[in-house]
Amino acid sequence: MSRPNYNKKEFKKLVSKTPSGFMKRQETTREDRKNKMRSAKLALSILAILDFKKMSQVALAKKMDVTPQQVSKILKGQSNFTFETIDKLEKALGYTVVSVNIIDFEREARKAEFVMKDMTERTIQVKTTKQRAAEHITIKDNFHYRSIFEFNQFNSLSIANDNLRPTGS
Amino acid sequence: MEILPIFVSQSNGIYAIRQDGETLDALEILQDNWSNPEYVYEFFKVNRQLLDQARYRDYTAQEAAIKTLEDAVILFDQLEQYAQSGFESHEQNLSDFFTPLHKNETNLPPYQASKAYGVQIKNSWLRLYAIRLDVNCYIITGGGIKLVNAMQDVPYLAEQLEYLAQAQRYLEENQVLFPEDL
Numbered sequence: 001m002s003r004p005n006y007n008k009k010e011f012k013k014l015v016s017k018t019p020s021g022f023m024k025r026q027e028t029t030r031e032d033r034k035n036k037m038r039s040a041k042l043a044l045s046i047l048a049i050l051d052f053k054k055m056s057q058v059a060l061a062k063k064m065d066v067t068p069q070q071v072s073k074i075l076k077g078q079s080n081f082t083f084e085t086i087d088k089l090e091k092a093l094g095y096t097v098v099s100v101n102i103i104d105f106e107r108e109a110r111k112a113e114f115v116m117k118d119m120t121e122r123t124i125q126v127k128t129t130k131q132r133a134a135e136h137i138t139i140k141d142n143f144h145y146r147s148i149f150e151f152n153q154f155n156s157l158s159i160a161n162d163n164l165r166p167t168g169s
Numbered sequence: 170m171e172i173l174p175i176f177v178s179q180s181n182g183i184y185a186i187r188q189d190g191e192t193l194d195a196l197e198i199l200q201d202n203w204s205n206p207e208y209v210y211e212f213f214k215v216n217r218q219l220l221d222q223a224r225y226r227d228y229t230a231q232e233a234a235i236k237t238l239e240d241a242v243i244l245f246d247q248l249e250q251y252a253q254s255g256f257e258s259h260e261q262n263l264s265d266f267f268t269p270l271h272k273n274e275t276n277l278p279p280y281q282a283s284k285a286y287g288v289q290i291k292n293s294w295l296r297l298y299a300i301r302l303d304v305n306c307y308i309i310t311g312g313g314i315k316l317v318n319a320m321q322d323v324p325y326l327a328e329q330l331e332y333l334a335q336a337q338r339y340l341e342e343n344q345v346l347f348p349e350d351l
Contacts, residue, residue: 006302008180011345020173020185022196026249029204033242036204040238043206044231051214077206 040077042097047075049093063092170339172308176252181305183252183263186336195311195332196297203241203295209234212314219316219323225292237314240295244287248297256305263305270298270333279346280337283307298329300336302345310336 029036050060057075061068065088073079074089086098171187173194187194193201202208213220213230220228228236251266270282281301286293296315299307310332313325320326340346 006306006345010343011302014340014343014345015172015174015184016187018173020175020194020196022175022185022194022200022245023249023252025197025200026245037238037242040204040206041235044210044234047207047210048231072207075207077204 036077039079043075043077045097046093049095060092064088178256181256181303184308186308186310196309199312200245203237206234206238209237216316225316237295240287240290240293243290244295247287263307267299267301267307280340282333298333300333300340308336
């Protein structure tokens with residue numbers, strides 16, 4: 001299966017001694033990947049706003065009072081933001097681009113409590129279709145089964161009567 | 170043109186081509202572009218009409234850009250995994266990751282053009298293009314965001330076809346394949 005069908009010697013001559021930087025980059029980016037993805041998503045939002053407002057990167061830099069290089073770094077997703085820069089950015093763009101998730105365990109607990117209370121008060125009883133149908137049925141006392149169709153010729157009762165008829169004498 | 174090793178073990182490995190006049194090889198360029206939000210945003214802005222096809226109609230340009238960034242991370246991770254799991258096991262080899270570029274190719278031509286679109290990435294439009302030398306020996310020539318049926322339809326993918334052909338010619342000139350195998 002792994003028999004090489006190519007000329008290894010000739011191929012080795014072609015291969016350069018300096019390796020590709022791919023593996024190294026993978027290693028270096030692995031740790032701050034989440035961080036990078038977050039700042040990339042932020043960059044996409046900023047790009048969209050700039051497009052919508054027909055604003056150039058240079059104009060943004062001027063409004064934010066930073067160098068154009070810094071803006072370009074932000075838009076490449078390479079910037080590590082401080083709250084100060086985020087504030088400047090939001091003022092310049094007129095949009096809130098970053099929001100903070102507030103973690104409040106007490107509020108969470110209260111919410112859960114409210115939901116539980118609401119659920120128990122309502123207590124919805126789930127019935128099957130058969131159960132629901134049974135509510136509308138009342139069985140009378142004089143109920144007895146009777147065939148809807150009467151087939152005289154196959155009526156077993158009449159046949160039986162015939163057989164029981166005294167024969168002869 | 171130069172061939173740079175990415176991951177090599179014994180006679181097997183993944184390589185990437187560096188075009189003349191470039192400082193980065195094909196895979197590094199993709200790695201840079203597909204993690205750069207500015208590049209991806211510009212791409213979908215320019216090629217917006219390609220997203221209007223039935224298959225990708227649900228994506229806005231913004232969502233498509235985010236998907237590209239996320240899928241690229243997965244794709245490169247998978248390539249790295251395939252490389253690092255070694256080439257000795259019969260169960261997992263590079264031929265699973267790379268498939269022939271032309272679907273209906275029944276025989277195995279020398280310097281077969283191949284593609285990779287990652288394992289189980291939903292609606293993935295990222296492609297890596299490579300030349301196959303052996304079961305576990307591939308030379309990556311480039312890649313692209315493929316939103317069309319035929320590569321010839323858009324200039325940036327037609328360019329990739331040209332890179333594949335160039336690499337094939339380069340290997341042929343240097344007689345990398347054994348004559349009896351031809």
